[in-house]
Amino acid sequence: MFISIDHLTKDFRGRPAALNDLTVDLPQGMIGLIGPNGAGKTTLMRILTGIIKPTEGKVFIDGQDLSLPANRRNLKRHLGYLPQHITPYDNLSPLGFLDYIGILKMIGNKRVRQEQAHTLLEQVGLDDVMNQPIGGLSGGMRRRVGIAQALMGDPQLLVVDEPTAGLDPEERMRFRTLLAQLGQDRTVILSTHILDDVAQTCPWVCVLRFGRNQYDGPTEGLIHEAAGHTWVTPPIAAPPDNATIINAEPTPQGTRYRIVTDTPPAGSVETAPNLEDGYMALASER
Amino acid sequence: MRILSLVRITLLMFYRRKALWIASIPLALFALFLAYASPMSPGFSNTDGLVFTGQVLAMFTPLAYAASFSDLMTAGRRTGMDELESTSPLPMAVIRSAHVLGAWVICISSSLLFLVLIAVHQAFKGNGKAILVALAVALVILSPSMLIAMGISALLGALLPTIVARILAVLAWAWLAFYTPLLPLPTLNGGPLAVIGDPIAQGWFHTDPIYAPANGPFTVQSGVISLLWQACIILLLFTGANIASNHIKAQV
Ligand SMILES: Nc1ncnc2c1ncn2[C@@H]1O[C@H](COP(=O)(O)OP(=O)(O)OP(=O)(O)O)[C@@H](O)[C@H]1O
Numbered sequence: 206m207f208i209s210i211d212h213l214t215k216d217f218r219g220r221p222a223a224l225n226d227l228t229v230d231l232p233q234g235m236i237g238l239i240g241p242n243g244a245g246k247t248t249l250m251r252i253l254t255g256i257i258k259p260t261e262g263k264v265f266i267d268g269q270d271l272s273l274p275a276n277r278r279n280l281k282r283h284l285g286y287l288p289q290h291i292t293p294y295d296n297l298s299p300l301g302f303l304d305y306i307g308i309l310k311m312i313g314n315k316r317v318r319q320e321q322a323h324t325l326l327e328q329v330g331l332d333d334v335m336n337q338p339i340g341g342l343s344g345g346m347r348r349r350v351g352i353a354q355a356l357m358g359d360p361q362l363l364v365v366d367e368p369t370a371g372l373d374p375e376e377r378m379r380f381r382t383l384l385a386q387l388g389q390d391r392t393v394i395l396s397t398h399i400l401d402d403v404a405q406t407c408p409w410v411c412v413l414r415f416g417r418n419q420y421d422g423p424t425e426g427l428i429h430e431a432a433g434h435t436w437v438t439p440p441i442a443a444p445p446d447n448a449t450i451i452n453a454e455p456t457p458q459g460t461r462y463r464i465v466t467d468t469p470p471a472g473s474v475e476t477a478p479n480l481e482d483g484y485m486a487l488a489s490e491r
Numbered sequence: 492m493r494i495l496s497l498v499r500i501t502l503l504m505f506y507r508r509k510a511l512w513i514a515s516i517p518l519a520l521f522a523l524f525l526a527y528a529s530p531m532s533p534g535f536s537n538t539d540g541l542v543f544t545g546q547v548l549a550m551f552t553p554l555a556y557a558a559s560f561s562d563l564m565t566a567g568r569r570t571g572m573d574e575l576e577s578t579s580p581l582p583m584a585v586i587r588s589a590h591v592l593g594a595w596v597i598c599i600s601s602s603l604l605f606l607v608l609i610a611v612h613q614a615f616k617g618n619g620k621a622i623l624v625a626l627a628v629a630l631v632i633l634s635p636s637m638l639i640a641m642g643i644s645a646l647l648g649a650l651l652p653t654i655v656a657r658i659l660a661v662l663a664w665a666w667l668a669f670y671t672p673l674l675p676l677p678t679l680n681g682g683p684l685a686v687i688g689d690p691i692a693q694g695w696f697h698t699d700p701i702y703a704p705a706n707g708p709f710t711v712q713s714g715v716i717s718l719l720w721q722a723c724i725i726l727l728l729f730t731g732a733n734i735a736s737n738h739i740k741a742q743v
């Protein structure tokens with residue numbers, strides 16, 4: 206699915222615009238949506254899924270204008286959504302809950318629903334607890350129930366808002382692999398604060414800041430923002446000035462910093478940037 | 492068909508709600524005790540007794556439901572389930588109706604069980620139509636009153652803070668169901684708009700009403716009017732609750 210976002214603005218009463226004249230085109234495939242807290246990621250996702258309406262501007266999905274109810278209804282037949290904050294009905298078991306979501310997604314045949322639910326719960330590693338009440342599951346397990354429900358009905362457009370928040374490292378890796386498979390023949394919009402997830406799975410990335418589009422394009426391009434500006438300092442006593450510090454590694458001689466800057470301290474070695482460097486380079490531009 | 496599957500799942504959602512059972516079963520037992528021990532009681536041994544028991548259940552058990560369902564339309568906003576449900580191609584009104592129906596089945600089940608037990612006992616004693624009467628009483632006397640109490644609770648809950656809504660809904664039901672000349676309040680009891688089944692009980696089942704009718708005995712038509720009126724009220728309450736909760740959501 207091809208998503209075209211055209212001069213989108215969303216105002217919540219008495220606040221600065223959550224989205225501010227945002228224009229961006231998103232191609233088919235895996236798209237990473239990143240940006241600081243409050244940048245408008247969740248707001249954008251809620252508009253893309255038809256939950257709220259923008260104050261101004263339009264969204265086209267495969268050329269279909271989402272402001273028309275018929276197009277929204279049509280979109281919902283092919284949509285999977287994981288909200289940032291969701292507490293599934295805790296009286297239901299994961300299996301029961303996925304069955305419920307299957308009904309909501311108009312999968313009429315009960316056997317089909319049950320089979321899908323089983324497969325998905327296995328894929329997110331919940332086979333052992335699929336019949337226990339969700340209320341008794343751990344936070345990360347509930348998150349995985351949320352991921353599984355978003356995949357019910359094999360949606361063509363998958364919108365997942367911080368899906369890996371609270372997952373243990375093993376599960377995060379497993380989820381990445383699952384996403385990468387899914388992204389081959391559909392559009393997945395993934396918001397996250399874990400840049401590594403984006404670096405590993407998303408060829409395309411969009412950076413929001415203050416409701417505006419700060420970067421959109423290939424992930425490589427964002428990494429490239431820091432090319433020629435990423436350095437590793439020798440062990441020094443105090444953090445360097447005029448530099449964005451990416452990480453700090455203590456050594457017996459002092460601290461070794463990885464920095465993004467135009468003016469590295471003497472003795473620094475230039476190094477190949479990664480997505481974190483690119484993101485921070487972009488952030489420090491403003 | 493789809494709505495039935497939805498209702499089935501909603502049943503699962505509600506039947507594990509312990510508070511609902513803890514509140515409603517003692518009230519149902521208390522109502523049964525009153526229905527048996529009250530000086531007005533025709534006893535448990537005949538059809539009149541079934542109708543009377545149904546009416547007393549219809550007065551008392553809705554107190555529990557008035558207190559329980561203030562979050563019926565708003566819980567989803569807190570849990571994020573509203574967002575998920577609104578990405579379904581099914582209209583929200585259908586999903587919410589399924590929730591209401593599921594909750595209703597749970598609510599009526601305990602009272603219905605008691606009524607049917609009494610009816611089965613009567614059937615063994617030779618009252619051939621006892622079970623049919625029990626089912627009819629559950630449908631036309633108990634259900635409307637339960638749904639009205641739930642609807643009041645849901646509507647107030649969509650408009651007011653939940654705890655305030657719970658209290659007001661219980662008070663509202665108490666006003667609707669219990670009338671005493673000691674309080675200088677107008678009442679719907681005694682007229683065709685009563686919500687505890689007097690017009691239907693007297694008009695259709697020919698039993699003595701709990702509150703004396705203001706303008707002569709209730710007739711078959713009073714029963715029809717009463718049922719239609721209750722259906723309208725139920726529809727209005729839940730539609731209002733649905734609109735109110737959507738409207739409040741739209742503001743944020
Ligand atoms: N329902 C709402 N009512 C009022 N303001 C809101 C609402 N939802 C979002 N906002 C505001 O809109 C802005 C963007 O919020 P949003 O949730 O989209 O950010 P985000 O990028 O998802 O942040 P995070 O990374 O913390 O999840 C914030 O300033 C927030 O306060």
Ligand SMILES: [Mg+2]
Nearest residue numbers: 246247248289
């Ligand atoms: Mg967010």
